Amino acid sequence: MRPVTGVRPGLISGLTWLLVCQLAGELVVRLLGLPVPGAVLGMVILLALLCWRRPPETASVLRAADALLRHLQLFFVPAGVGLITFLALLREEAVPLLVATLVSWFVALALVGGLVTLLGRGEPAR
Template identity: 55%
Template sequence: MIAGLTWLVAFQLAGELVTRVADLPVPGPVVGMLLLFCFLRLRRYDDAGSIVRAGTALLRHLQLFFVPAGVGVVLYLGLIGREALPIGVAMLGSWFLGLAAVGWTAVALERLLGRPRDDLGTA
């Protein structure tokens, strides 16, 4: 378990270093997860490996990772209330843009791969 946690923290640190050195506008942990993904794909890990065991143990207690975010929301509840309209518009707009991007990507992949459409409207 300690070895797996060490690997996870090492990849997070590597991601932080990459983003700081390359001055990337991406959070370090995201780059670290990408590096970890590439490492695991190249290494051919097994389900009993230390990284998988540590990740599974962390996922079992995932709800604890939401506590700091919840405390932050409660701490800034007044500000969130004053800025509710811009926050709501941003959330709705980003949801719609994400939905549209997924739809356009699916249509483009359908055309690219030449797969037939599976329309539910035809009987």
């Protein structure tokens, strides 16, 4: 049996796998000049690896991913705080900003939700 330490065993090796995929994604994006962020390509790389190796639910990479995703909102806080640097501009152009944001958000949301429901009909919806 492993000795009990402060960090759950496997968490660090899981994080290592995530970083390997991210770095691989960043490298490919830069080398090929692709228009997506490296981390998004890293997500595709990890998905391909998972489908290929089919690791059990106890695998370190799955547990590290679940641990990070439980706090996904935390990682957006600093970018959100950046809003305060635009307060003056946001106030100045409040009307075009609010209307354009809300209308385009709503139309796209309804479009995807409606189309996928319509085109995917007949499938079990769980």
